[in-house]
Amino acid sequence: MKKPYIFSFANSKGGVGKTTSCIAVGCCLAELGYKTLVIDLDHQGNMSDDLGRGEEDYTITDLFEDPKFDINKIVYPALDGEEPISNLSIIPADITLAVEARSAERFRHRLTILDDGIKRLSESYDFILIDLRPAIDLSIENALLITDLIVVPVDMDRRAVKGIDDLFQVVREIRRSENFVYTLVKTKVNKAHSKMQKSINGHIEEAGYKVAATEIRVSELFKQATEQHRPSPLFAANERPREDYMQLTKELIELVKVHSNE
Numbered sequence: 001m002k003k004p005y006i007f008s009f010a011n012s013k014g015g016v017g018k019t020t021s022c023i024a025v026g027c028c029l030a031e032l033g034y035k036t037l038v039i040d041l042d043h044q045g046n047m048s049d050d051l052g053r054g055e056e057d058y059t060i061t062d063l064f065e066d067p068k069f070d071i072n073k074i075v076y077p078a079l080d081g082e083e084p085i086s087n088l089s090i091i092p093a094d095i096t097l098a099v100e101a102r103s104a105e106r107f108r109h110r111l112t113i114l115d116d117g118i119k120r121l122s123e124s125y126d127f128i129l130i131d132l133r134p135a136i137d138l139s140i141e142n143a144l145l146i147t148d149l150i151v152v153p154v155d156m157d158r159r160a161v162k163g164i165d166d167l168f169q170v171v172r173e174i175r176r177s178e179n180f181v182y183t184l185v186k187t188k189v190n191k192a193h194s195k196m197q198k199s200i201n202g203h204i205e206e207a208g209y210k211v212a213a214t215e216i217r218v219s220e221l222f223k224q225a226t227e228q229h230r231p232s233p234l235f236a237a238n239e240r241p242r243e244d245y246m247q248l249t250k251e252l253i254e255l256v257k258v259h260s261n262e
């Protein structure tokens, strides 16, 4: 079976667009014909709610509770309202994950619970996207260990770039390697606020971070989509949200392919 590319969406600041980006890139990959699985690793379950799977009996918690649990039981078709989204599946999370990720520390193979689970998926996927919570715990370490591309959404607030060095340090420690692929993605970009733009751009340049050429523009449509628990590219099919995320998705595909020498 072909190995899927794994993307993780991470930033220690909340509200920067991790969940929005994970869902949107997932929908765009699915639309491009790639079989895609998104995994919610945030016990707040925002992604699960927005893809119609916020109330399932079995969730990612079951895997961290019992690493031998059949992962295929927690894979659901993602929904836009009532409608299944073609090519898109989800492993949901709920509030119980917070406690279970802690108690999974007792397992000897605790860092590879997710990796081992993914290897037992009966369907094959082209891409697996993981939505991370803002703080590092065992479940997040599991994800960072197997990620091919770390996507770091940053909004136009200086605090959005504050925890990045710490995140990268964790990645180096878990993987015992200096080599990993990442990109920052600017979200909520508003060209009219040039002062904020300059400040954040200055900071990114100073730190020497790699940043995606595609920027995600600010739009009220994102909030409306979130309020209605719908994926933004489907809610705003002919508008900026889909346009920007489709362009970003193509850029991310190229990036990960270049790094895996395809």
Ligand SMILES: Nc1ncnc2c1ncn2[C@@H]1O[C@H](COP(=O)(O)OP(=O)(O)O)[C@@H](O)[C@H]1O
Residues within 6 Å of the ligand: 013, 014, 015, 016, 017, 018, 019, 020, 021, 046, 187, 188, 189, 216, 217, 218, 219, 220, 222, 223, 224, 226
């Ligand atoms: N480009 C954007 N323009 C305007 N609002 C956005 C944009 N991206 C995300 N949002 C809104 O910002 C809020 C937080 O986004 P979310 O993806 O949940 O952040 P995180 O997962 O990092 O906490 C949501 O209400 C979402 O609709």
Ligand SMILES: [Mg+2]
Residues within 6 Å of the ligand: 018, 019, 020, 042, 046
């Ligand atoms: Mg989130």
